[in-house]
Amino acid sequence: MELFLDRFGHSTWLPFSVIAARLLAAAIFGALVGAEREWRDRPAGLRTHILICVAAAAIAILAVEITHLDDFGGQEIRIDPLRLVEATTAGVAFLAAGLIFFTRGEVHGLTTGAGMWLAGAIGLAVGLGFWQIAALATILALVVLGLLQAVLKTEKRPNSTDHEEQ
Known part of the structure; x- marks a missing residue:
């Protein structure tokens, strides 16, 4: 039974509390x-x-864990954790692209798609332990999505009022 459990799973290199926190x-x-x-x-x-x-x-946590596995320590197997990062960004970009559509000369869903892509990057940063980068990216996303939306709306109002008065 012990042999089965040893082969069934690996103990993690990162402490489980760190994985859970990330x-x-x-x-x-x-x-x-x-x-x-x-x-x-x-x-x-x-x-x-x-x-x-x-x-x-x-996925980022798995990339960290894979690089510390003895199973992949031989020279015949080369681990490149950046491939998981590339695959993640490509996968999220694919999901985001599904939201973007063009109708009546206007593009819709672009900001939401960009937000999804950023969420993927934030997740990668947290998973790799770069929570400061993830926190700053989240704050910047909220500023861009919230504050800049309000600024854009106030800029459009005077133009439409000026246009209506003329």
């Missing part, structure tokens, strides 16, 4: 970005951004 932080950061999209009633909201961020964090 996944939880990814969920929180993803929720912050997703909440703004949810509040604006966009197609990819809270749950989508949380899942993307947590998935990216899990």
Whole structure:
């Protein structure tokens, strides 16, 4: 039985508490970005951004863990954790592209797609232990999505009023 358990799974290089904290932080950061999209009633909201961020964090954690496995220590096997990062960004970009559409001369879903892509990057940062980068990226996302939206709306109002007066 012990042989089965030894072969069934590996103990992790990172302490489980660190893994749990990173996944939880990814969920929180993803929720912050997703909440703004949810509040604006966009197609990819809270749950989508949380899942993307947590998935990216899990993949990043796996990349760290894989590089520390003895199973992959031989010269015949080369581990490149950046391939997981590339695959993650490509996968999230594929999901985001599914939201973007063009109708009546206007592009829709571009900001939400970019937010999803950023959620993936935030998840990768948290999963690799760079929570400071993830936190700053989350704050910047909220500033861009929230504050700049308000600025753009106020800029459009005077132009439309001036146009109506003429």
